[in-house]
Amino acid sequence: MAFxxxxxxSPLSARIGMAMILINIAAAIFAPVIAPYxxxxxxxxxxxxASKDHLLGTDHIGRDMLTRLIYGARNTIAIAxxxxxxxxxxxxxxxxxxxxxxxxxxxxxxxxIDILMAFPxxxxxxxxxxxxxxxxxxxxxxxxxxxxxxxxxxxxxxxxDIEVMEFCEAARLRGERTWWLMRHEILPNxxxxxxxxxxxxxxxVFLFIAALSFLGLGIQPPTADWGGxxxxxxxxxxxxxxxxxxxxxxxxxxxxGVNLIVDWFLHIASGLKD
Amino acid sequence: xxxxxxxxxxxTLIIISLLIFLGVELLPGDVxxxxxxxxxxxxxxxxxxxxxxxxxxxxxxxxxxxxxLAKGEFGNSLANGRPIADLIGWRFSNTLFLATVAALIAVxxxxxxxxxxxxxxxxxxxxxxxxxxxxTISFPExxxxxxxxxxxxxxxxxxxxxxxxxxxxxxxxxxxxxxxxCLTLTLVVVAHMMRQTRAAIINIMASxxxxxxxxxxxxxxxxxxxxxxxxxxxxxxxxxxxxxAYLVVGVVVVEVVFVYPGLGQLLVDSVSKRDIPVVQAxxxxxxxxxxxxxxxxxxxxxxxxxxxxxPK
Numbered sequence: 001m002a003f004x005x006x007x008x009x010s011p012l013s014a015r016i017g018m019a020m021i022l023i024n025i026a027a028a029i030f031a032p033v034i035a036p037y038x039x040x041x042x043x044x045x046x047x048x049x050a051s052k053d054h055l056l057g058t059d060h061i062g063r064d065m066l067t068r069l070i071y072g073a074r075n076t077i078a079i080a081x082x083x084x085x086x087x088x089x090x091x092x093x094x095x096x097x098x099x100x101x102x103x104x105x106x107x108x109x110x111x112x113i114d115i116l117m118a119f120p121x122x123x124x125x126x127x128x129x130x131x132x133x134x135x136x137x138x139x140x141x142x143x144x145x146x147x148x149x150x151x152x153x154x155x156x157x158x159x160x161d162i163e164v165m166e167f168c169e170a171a172r173l174r175g176e177r178t179w180w181l182m183r184h185e186i187l188p189n190x191x192x193x194x195x196x197x198x199x200x201x202x203x204x205v206f207l208f209i210a211a212l213s214f215l216g217l218g219i220q221p222p223t224a225d226w227g228g229x230x231x232x233x234x235x236x237x238x239x240x241x242x243x244x245x246x247x248x249x250x251x252x253x254x255x256x257g258v259n260l261i262v263d264w265f266l267h268i269a270s271g272l273k274d
Numbered sequence: 275x276x277x278x279x280x281x282x283x284x285x286t287l288i289i290i291s292l293l294i295f296l297g298v299e300l301l302p303g304d305v306x307x308x309x310x311x312x313x314x315x316x317x318x319x320x321x322x323x324x325x326x327x328x329x330x331x332x333x334x335x336x337x338x339x340x341x342x343l344a345k346g347e348f349g350n351s352l353a354n355g356r357p358i359a360d361l362i363g364w365r366f367s368n369t370l371f372l373a374t375v376a377a378l379i380a381v382x383x384x385x386x387x388x389x390x391x392x393x394x395x396x397x398x399x400x401x402x403x404x405x406x407x408x409x410t411i412s413f414p415e416x417x418x419x420x421x422x423x424x425x426x427x428x429x430x431x432x433x434x435x436x437x438x439x440x441x442x443x444x445x446x447x448x449x450x451x452x453x454x455x456c457l458t459l460t461l462v463v464v465a466h467m468m469r470q471t472r473a474a475i476i477n478i479m480a481s482x483x484x485x486x487x488x489x490x491x492x493x494x495x496x497x498x499x500x501x502x503x504x505x506x507x508x509x510x511x512x513x514x515x516x517x518x519a520y521l522v523v524g525v526v527v528v529e530v531v532f533v534y535p536g537l538g539q540l541l542v543d544s545v546s547k548r549d550i551p552v553v554q555a556x557x558x559x560x561x562x563x564x565x566x567x568x569x570x571x572x573x574x575x576x577x578x579x580x581x582x583x584x585p586k
Binding site for chain 1 (some may be wrong): 286289290294342412417420427519531541546553564
């Protein structure tokens with residue numbers, strides 16, 4: 001299996017990254033099994049320090065921090081993943097489309113995307129959310145659309161290179177339709193760069209949602225979410241209670257993990273030997 | 275080239291302003307109903323619509339809005355009825371102050387570190403810096419900020435965790451007050467800028483004319499100063515300007531963490547209060563600065579590159 005062969009050759013940093021991600025995914029999937037308490041269950045006094053019953057202490061209204069962190073992994077990662085998938089769906093289809101059809105479609109789409117990209121994402125998202133109000137659906141759509149501009153750029157560039165190859169020409173002469181061409185000729189060949197980009201975009205989307213939740217405009221309480229948890233517990237930091245650093249650290253932990261793997265992918269894709 | 279780029283920038287700005295304006299038009303119902311609530315009497319809503327000039331057609335309102343903006347009149351806040359220009363002016367200068375101080379520290383540090391890392395590629399120094407910057411990029415801004423607060427304002431009490439500044443403070447007091455937000459921004463921006471500078475320099479050091487110079491037997495300093503540096507100028511200027519643009523936007527989260535009275539804080543507050551005129555105005559200001567800096571990046575890199583300056 002090529003996949004396992006690739007895994008065996010992976011450098012130490014990428015293996016550490018994979019372990020970090022696996023821990024997070026396991027926490028997300030088995031949350032109800034491993035979490036010691038319920039997601040929104042109040043179990044004790046506020047801001048208890050770490051003890052045998054509460055390994056990471058309790059939060060600002062007395063919920064178990066470890067439990068919140070584990071459920072937070074589930075909500076935060078799931079939402080970021082869905083958003084990234086949606087962004088890739090929109091971005092790569094329109095990118096491939098622009099590259100295969102070319103002409104006016106390509107020109108119009110590209111100019112529109114240029115303008116969207118000239119606008120700072122965070123500000124754009126804030127403005128849209130002020131109009132739509134903060135709901136998870138609005139959040140996912142706004143971020144996916146904004147982020148798909150980057151995916152569009154990459155998939156269009158990659159598809160442009162593939163589209164001029166002989167096998168695409170042959171398929172075209174055979175009379176295959178654009179959709180078939182995109183699905184069977186371009187997509188398989190565009191996979192490697194898109195996968196590396198997926199990691200990068202996931203990190204970006206994940207940090208973006210965390211930032212919005214931290215600003216109080218993302219995922220709303222009482223749903224456990226890392227960005228929101230930082231916001232809720234941040235006030236106590238000046239009193240020497242560092243509970244807020246746990247969810248913030250969890251965000252950093254996951255993104256470092258993904259970045260370590262992305263670095264390795266980019267290294268393979270660039271073809272450098274050293 | 276330059277004129278074409280400037281025109282494109284202006285066009286982008288106009289379209290952005292149109293988008294910002296239209297975004298509010300697409301609201302279900304309208305601003306008046308959103309503010310007064312569903313239980314408001316129809317007459318009250320109608321009167322309020324008149325006050326907000328919502329009864330005029332959209333294109334007329336757009337142009338009168340643009341005209342007012344050009345005169346520096348932003349209208350009144352819906353939340354407290356105060357003129358938006360008063361709210362924004364002071365806060366915008368605070369945001370610029372914070373971003374400028376951070377930029378003054380970050381730009382030289384990042385460029386020097388980036389060049390050193392590129393020249394001593396794959397050495398221990400380079401690896402250490404790469405590790406450090408990779409983790410700083412992965413950290414959300416607020417994580418860096420709270421770690422700094424925990425270390426420098428709780429464990430050792432040197433700097434305030436709340437950066438409150440006012441006009442009576444001397445420059446030194448102001449800098450002391452904004453030290454932590456400034457350090458946070460610097461750390462995040464330096465990481466990005468340094469990685470991109472390193473990549474740009476490595477790219478140039480691998481080009482044939484550098485190899486030629488090396489084969490001629492020129493010494494290292496001469497190669498770097500006379501051959502590599504002029505060619506690296508364009509990508510480095512680009513990197514700096516793009517990161518400054520990033521800085522202006524990254525300031526939003528940092529301002530909220532440190533309760534700094536800046537434009538970002540105002541924007542976030544207004545979004546949660548749905549004070550749409552304030553959101554429009556501050557969003558447009560952020561967008562203008564951002565687009566302006568990106569424009570500057572492109573213009574400077576055209577000017578610093580003879581091949582682009584004199585197109586065939």
